[in-house]
Amino acid sequence: MSKKIVKKVYSKFKNYFKSEPLLVFAPGRINLIGEHTDYNDGYAFPAAINKGIAVAIAKSHASVSKVGALDKDELYEFDINEVKPLENGGWRNYVLGVIGEMQNLGIILNNFNMVFSGNIPGGAGMSSSAALENSVAFALNELFDLKLSKKQMILISQKAEHNYAGVNCGIMDQYTSMFGEKKSALLLDCRSITSEAFKVDFKNYKLVLINTNVKHDLSESAYNDRRAVCEKVSEMLKVTALRDVSEDDLSKIKDELSEADYQKALYVIQENHRVLEFIEAAKNSDVKTMGQLLYASHKGLSKQYKVSCEELDFLVDFARSTKGVVGARMMGGGFGGCTINLVREDVVDHFKKSVSKAFKKEFKNNCSIYMVKLSQGTRLVSI
Numbered sequence: 381m382s383k384k385i386v387k388k389v390y391s392k393f394k395n396y397f398k399s400e401p402l403l404v405f406a407p408g409r410i411n412l413i414g415e416h417t418d419y420n421d422g423y424a425f426p427a428a429i430n431k432g433i434a435v436a437i438a439k440s441h442a443s444v445s446k447v448g449a450l451d452k453d454e455l456y457e458f459d460i461n462e463v464k465p466l467e468n469g470g471w472r473n474y475v476l477g478v479i480g481e482m483q484n485l486g487i488i489l490n491n492f493n494m495v496f497s498g499n500i501p502g503g504a505g506m507s508s509s510a511a512l513e514n515s516v517a518f519a520l521n522e523l524f525d526l527k528l529s530k531k532q533m534i535l536i537s538q539k540a541e542h543n544y545a546g547v548n549c550g551i552m553d554q555y556t557s558m559f560g561e562k563k564s565a566l567l568l569d570c571r572s573i574t575s576e577a578f579k580v581d582f583k584n585y586k587l588v589l590i591n592t593n594v595k596h597d598l599s600e601s602a603y604n605d606r607r608a609v610c611e612k613v614s615e616m617l618k619v620t621a622l623r624d625v626s627e628d629d630l631s632k633i634k635d636e637l638s639e640a641d642y643q644k645a646l647y648v649i650q651e652n653h654r655v656l657e658f659i660e661a662a663k664n665s666d667v668k669t670m671g672q673l674l675y676a677s678h679k680g681l682s683k684q685y686k687v688s689c690e691e692l693d694f695l696v697d698f699a700r701s702t703k704g705v706v707g708a709r710m711m712g713g714g715f716g717g718c719t720i721n722l723v724r725e726d727v728v729d730h731f732k733k734s735v736s737k738a739f740k741k742e743f744k745n746n747c748s749i750y751m752v753k754l755s756q757g758t759r760l761v762s763i
């Protein structure tokens with residue numbers, strides 16, 4: 381966790397609202413493997429990280445609630461009983477969404493004051509939105525003693541994303557941000573919404589994230605379109621989700637599908653298997669196999685599922701041509717954001733320099749590089 385942002389929300393809150401707040405930290409996440417499998421009831425292998433969102437919150441006796449986004453220097457006042465999605469509401473919709481979805485469950489909320497700040501780079505595919513939703517859900521649960529379970533909170537966060545942000549996301553981001561464990565990745569079963577934590581030993585290899593610093597338009601509608609294709613194929617096969625489908629099952633309806641839709645469904649089935657293969661490799665600290673699975677995952681995301689972009693493909697190709705990088709792939713929903721790379725310790729510095737230079741030459745823009753720690757999920761914190 382970054383103590384700096386916790387201190388920042390605390391002191392800004394006290395200065396502005398003159399009362400003592402509760403403090404909550406909700407992390408972002410990385411995903412080792414298992415992309416676009418979550419809304420297919422499949423598996424994924426994500427981990428919470430040491431970057432996230434810090435919230436300071438306290439009850440208010442005013443007639444409105446006030447929320448301050450410190451990094452944007454914006455303050456939003458609203459009537460807690462008149463909550464609805466805002467057009468182009470940005471961060472406000474994540475906050476309002478959690479409130480609105482709680483109220484839909486019959487939960488009564490009173491006015492509050494809140495400020496938040498974060499250090500997850502926006503649009504990087506590291507789930508800043510899930511971290512914000514979870515931080516609000518967790519903070520309200522504590523503040524008003526709502527007695528919600530963590531699982532109830534992540535389902536509220538997910539609904540906020542669906543109904544207020546318009547993205548029909550799966551559960552991976554909210555789950556990981558809530559349930560993350562220190563130094564561990566979570567083998568997440570998105571059907572049962574349960575996980576098993578694994579401490580992966582990457583031996584003398586490090587995880588390196590490279591942010592393209594781009595977020596192409598269409599990413600939200602393209603995401604919802606992909607989900608719709610998966611649901612259509614499941615319906616045709618009369619199963620609940622693609623989790624229940626084998627490659628053989630899918631081949632039986634190949635003629636009824638466009639090649640593009642067939643490839644998308646095939647990708648999901650194969651990616652689900654890759655997660656389980658990755659887990660086996662992780663249990664044996666078999667870095668080479670883990671790396672190969674990352675490259676295979678990227679190929680599927682780029683060529684079959686079609687959620688990559690020029691910048692992400694460039695970074696993965698560059699990683700592939702660098703000695704000592706055993707695996708790389710795009711991470712998260714796609715169309716921009718980060719790649720995740722498995723890089724041998726002794727070449728990390730060289731790789732960082734050479735990839736930055738090559739990216740700049742190709743796109744005339746800078747990429748950003750992060751090393752992250754695997755961390756605990758959403759929690760109360762103190763300064």
Ligand code: GAF
Pocket residue numbers: 414415416417418419549550551552553712713714
């Ligand atoms: C986004 C979504 F929010 C997740 O639910 C997941 O589908 C991911 O894209 C792709 O794996 O982060």
